[in-house]
Amino acid sequence: MRRVRLHRIAHARAGDKGDTSNISVIAYSESSWNVLLTQLTADHVARAFSDLTSEPIRRYELPQLRALNFVIPGALNGGVTRSLALDAHGKSLSYLMLNIEISIPEETP
Amino acid sequence: MAESDVLRVGVGAGFSDDRIDPALELVTKVPLDYLVFECLAERTIARETLSRLKDSSAGYAPSLEARILSVLPECIGRGIRIVTNMGAAHPGAAARIVREIGRSLGLRPIKTATILGDDVAAILKQHPGLTLLEGEPLESILPRMVSANAYLGADVVRDGLATGADVVIGGRIADPSLFLGCLLHGHGWQADDLPRMAAGVLAGHLLECSAQLTGGCFADPGVKDVPDMARLGFPYAEVAKEGRLVMRKPPGSGGLLSVATCTEQLLYEIHDPAAYITPDCILDVSQVHFESSEADVVECLGARAAARTDTLKVAVGYQDGWIGEGEVGYAGPHALARARLAEQIILERLQLRGLKCEEIRVDLIGATSLHGRAGQVGNPYEIRLRVAGRSPDRKTAEAVGFEVRAMHVNGPAGGGGGRSFVREVLAVKSLLLPRNLVQTTIKLEEGA
Numbered sequence: 001m002r003r004v005r006l007h008r009i010a011h012a013r014a015g016d017k018g019d020t021s022n023i024s025v026i027a028y029s030e031s032s033w034n035v036l037l038t039q040l041t042a043d044h045v046a047r048a049f050s051d052l053t054s055e056p057i058r059r060y061e062l063p064q065l066r067a068l069n070f071v072i073p074g075a076l077n078g079g080v081t082r083s084l085a086l087d088a089h090g091k092s093l094s095y096l097m098l099n100i101e102i103s104i105p106e107e108t109p
Numbered sequence: 110m111a112e113s114d115v116l117r118v119g120v121g122a123g124f125s126d127d128r129i130d131p132a133l134e135l136v137t138k139v140p141l142d143y144l145v146f147e148c149l150a151e152r153t154i155a156r157e158t159l160s161r162l163k164d165s166s167a168g169y170a171p172s173l174e175a176r177i178l179s180v181l182p183e184c185i186g187r188g189i190r191i192v193t194n195m196g197a198a199h200p201g202a203a204a205r206i207v208r209e210i211g212r213s214l215g216l217r218p219i220k221t222a223t224i225l226g227d228d229v230a231a232i233l234k235q236h237p238g239l240t241l242l243e244g245e246p247l248e249s250i251l252p253r254m255v256s257a258n259a260y261l262g263a264d265v266v267r268d269g270l271a272t273g274a275d276v277v278i279g280g281r282i283a284d285p286s287l288f289l290g291c292l293l294h295g296h297g298w299q300a301d302d303l304p305r306m307a308a309g310v311l312a313g314h315l316l317e318c319s320a321q322l323t324g325g326c327f328a329d330p331g332v333k334d335v336p337d338m339a340r341l342g343f344p345y346a347e348v349a350k351e352g353r354l355v356m357r358k359p360p361g362s363g364g365l366l367s368v369a370t371c372t373e374q375l376l377y378e379i380h381d382p383a384a385y386i387t388p389d390c391i392l393d394v395s396q397v398h399f400e401s402s403e404a405d406v407v408e409c410l411g412a413r414a415a416a417r418t419d420t421l422k423v424a425v426g427y428q429d430g431w432i433g434e435g436e437v438g439y440a441g442p443h444a445l446a447r448a449r450l451a452e453q454i455i456l457e458r459l460q461l462r463g464l465k466c467e468e469i470r471v472d473l474i475g476a477t478s479l480h481g482r483a484g485q486v487g488n489p490y491e492i493r494l495r496v497a498g499r500s501p502d503r504k505t506a507e508a509v510g511f512e513v514r515a516m517h518v519n520g521p522a523g524g525g526g527g528r529s530f531v532r533e534v535l536a537v538k539s540l541l542l543p544r545n546l547v548q549t550t551i552k553l554e555e556g557a
Contacts, residue, residue: 007332011327011329011332011333011369011373012373013326013327013373013374013376013377015376015377015378015379016378017378017380018243018537018539020380022376022377022378022379022380024372024373024375024376024377026369026372026373058380058381060381060382060395062376062382062395062397064396064397064398064411065372065375065397065398065399067372067376069376069379069380069382071380071381077470079536079537080151080152081151081152081429081534081535081536081537082429082432082499082534082536084432084434084468084469084470084497084498084499085470085472086472086474086495091326
């Protein structure tokens with residue numbers, strides 16, 4: 001196994017509703033989908049987002065799309081209307097997600 | 110399938126600052142039936158309510174004139190009907206502007222249908238005991254309330270189109286409902302026909318952010334390449350009467366419409382995929398999948414829906430103080446240390462002056478803002494310090510940026526490029542209001 005960033009095997013998009021960010025993570029292949037399912041747990045994501053929020057993260061699975069949907073409350077500094085952050089919508093959070101490290105088999109291209 | 114059984118609904122704008130020209134490309138290249146402009150962010154109505162208080166003819170979306178001017182002659186000439194929420198806090202004024210634009214362009218008299226009734230501020234004042242979805246009582250923000258608008262559903266758009274209007278204009282209407290309303294009218298779908306409602310809401314959900322379906326917010330060079338992004342084509346849906354849903358974009362336009370772009374947009378701003386609550390139904394996308402056998406053509410399958418809820422979501426805008434901020438840059442040896450020193454001085458100054466923000470945020474930014482490519486070396490070569498603070502009073506907020514700018518003369522060595530800003534915070538919270546408290550009306554007017 002080797003360690004790579006999630007960016008290598010998946011793509012993602014972040015959306016905002018109030019103070020909650022949701023981030024979809026979509027695997028490029030069936031084998032990568034299995035990696036996502038087993039390794040990209042809500043706990044793993046919570047560690048990567050621990051600077052932003054300590055609220056519980058929910059994970060939804062959409063196997064027919066090889067997609068996970070993470071719902072991350074409290075990640076937007078109070079929400080777009082009152083946040084002091086430059087990226088008040090959290091549009092860039094998809095790449096914080098894709099920066100997470102996971103393990104993939106050596107033979108993966 | 111007979112051609113008359115298919116409706117084409119396009120999106121001309123997916124947010125208030127969206128590009129102007131893709132709408133014209135859509136109407137000239139595609140035989141659309143409906144063109145929808147979605148231009149209201151959560152707090153836009155609050156801001157426009159304040160504009161209307163200052164100027165009784167204002168209060169609609171600032172981009173209304175530019176968008177309508179660019180497409181109205183083609184839409185009238187081709188029989189493409191326009192639906193929009195650009196009325197914001199003043200749909201009546203927006204409708205008048207549209208009719209005046211028609212006259213100024215020498216078109217036949219334009220018929221507008223104005224949708225009223227989303228403004229529920231007076232109703233909320235009579236029900237202070239309501240609880241906000243964020244947990245606190247409505248009463249806690251009522252004295253600072255600027256606006257309260259219910260997210261209306263597709264029925265008002267359907268009824269607006271039924272008047273025969275060329276342009277249907279409202280304020281707060283749920284984004285997907287703008288699109289679904291076209292289908293309810295054009296196909297005669299009934300609100301209890303849940304498979305058709307599901308297809309229509311899914312169409313609206315995928316279209317409502319315009320280019321986010323056709324390669325916008327998607328490109329990542331070498332990994333997810335998107336061609337010709339300076340000319341991204343905005344998408345449209347082909348929707349058959351029986352509910353078949355196919356997404357497309359104008360021939361020859363830039364961008365990319367693929368299973369991957371559709372998958373990203375499907376989950377955009379969705380929480381539980383099995384329960385996306387809209388005013389028209391509860392959409393379930395947990396079984397949705399996409400098929401594409403041709404470039405830039407994607408069929409959407411598997412949407413389901415449950416019946417609508419008895420309540421409408423209301424966005425309550427309220428004044429929540431002021432945000433002040435300032436920025437200043439440092440370069441070269443010790444850039445980071447000097448930026449950190451500036452931060453410390455600024456925070457101490459605010460304290461010395463007895464000014465206390467509710468919250469202060471400090472950001473360190475930097476690569477090439479000061480000396481171009483010199484920024485490629487150094488550890489880091491440059492740091493741009495940003496300090497932002499929120500306070501109930503304007504004076505304190507202004508002091509944040511003031512103290513940052515003062516670093517030019519009173520701060521660490523070599524501080525340059527100071528800037529400062531202050532703005533009023535219009536925050537938004539939500540609540541659920543029983544449907545029977547919301548009364549809507551539609552006003553048909555013709556000519557200027």
